Amino acid sequence: MKELTLNNGVTIPQLGLGVFQVPPEETQRIVEDALEAGYRHIDTAAGYRNEAGVGAAIAASGIPREDIFVTTKLRNGEQGMAQEAFLNSRKALGLDYVDLYLIHWPVPSQGLFTQAWKEMERLYANSQIRAIGVSNFLPQHLDTLLESAEVVPAVNQIELHPSYQQAELATKCRSLGIAVEAYSPLGQGGDLNGNAVTSIAQAHNASTAQVVLAWHLASGSIVIPKSANPERIRENLAAASLTLTDEELAAITALESGARIGSDPAVAAFTQM
Numbered sequence: 001m002k003e004l005t006l007n008n009g010v011t012i013p014q015l016g017l018g019v020f021q022v023p024p025e026e027t028q029r030i031v032e033d034a035l036e037a038g039y040r041h042i043d044t045a046a047g048y049r050n051e052a053g054v055g056a057a058i059a060a061s062g063i064p065r066e067d068i069f070v071t072t073k074l075r076n077g078e079q080g081m082a083q084e085a086f087l088n089s090r091k092a093l094g095l096d097y098v099d100l101y102l103i104h105w106p107v108p109s110q111g112l113f114t115q116a117w118k119e120m121e122r123l124y125a126n127s128q129i130r131a132i133g134v135s136n137f138l139p140q141h142l143d144t145l146l147e148s149a150e151v152v153p154a155v156n157q158i159e160l161h162p163s164y165q166q167a168e169l170a171t172k173c174r175s176l177g178i179a180v181e182a183y184s185p186l187g188q189g190g191d192l193n194g195n196a197v198t199s200i201a202q203a204h205n206a207s208t209a210q211v212v213l214a215w216h217l218a219s220g221s222i223v224i225p226k227s228a229n230p231e232r233i234r235e236n237l238a239a240a241s242l243t244l245t246d247e248e249l250a251a252i253t254a255l256e257s258g259a260r261i262g263s264d265p266a267v268a269a270f271t272q273m
């Protein structure tokens, strides 16, 4: 798997496994499957309640810790206690350090994300986290953060798939040296059935998911498809060896329709994540 270099020199496998909505009791088995299939990048969050399963799979795999890239995220309701929340995540994962720690949502109505970032900068300075970043940050949230930040976020993990590409935000991130990480990269399955994607898949004897993932990889984004199915887990990883033509990439880019699936980060204020 190709690795990308973040703005602090840390490298990250460009494609990883996301475990949102993977039930806690199934997480160890699914992550073990993924590690065996060759994944070396797992994306979890305190809010997914499955960090322990991710950690158990890593421990059981026998793969050296430094060969696996682990991301977890700070819950919205814990932005005022980021140090303690991080410690709880690290303990749940059973790890000495986390590779990437993200503010899960800005929750601008709380007015706490710059404070949380200061705490994350301290954890980063103390080598407990190899890179720190944000998720669901819109341009105005990045601007506010950067007014007082000492560390520029390494990553912004945002909803990004053919029908919802957030092109302006992605361009802004890249211009600031912030890597773009695409969540819900398959549109939670909804972007896999259109004519354009289906005919490109047929032309390459590939699956529609592989076509969409190959489009993400060609754009330079980090991508974290979720699957709880062993065959699809393998199928998604194999997208890394699929190369699309410029015309095919353009045909997928043309599928933008503004169809956001997730919450609007400008107003989202839920505390379960």
Ligand SMILES: NC(=O)c1ccc[n+]([C@@H]2O[C@H](COP(=O)([O-])OP(=O)(O)OC[C@H]3O[C@@H](n4cnc5c(N)ncnc54)[C@H](OP(=O)(O)O)[C@@H]3O)[C@@H](O)[C@H]2O)c1
Residues within 6 Å of the ligand: 017, 018, 019, 020, 021, 043, 044, 104, 135, 136, 157, 158, 182, 183, 184, 185, 186, 187, 188, 189, 192, 207, 209, 210, 224, 225, 226, 227, 228, 229, 232, 233, 235, 236, 262
């Ligand atoms: N930061 C955030 O706020 C945020 C929000 C959402 C997601 N995320 C992250 O992004 C990851 C991925 O996003 P997501 O889970 O929302 O959506 P997604 O990866 O776009 O789609 C997952 C859905 O697609 C299906 N699927 C996966 N591979 C497939 C294939 N090859 N063929 C057909 N169907 C396939 C899965 O079903 P099966 O499991 O049955 O295969 C599941 O229903 C999450 O797990 C999480 O790590 C982050």
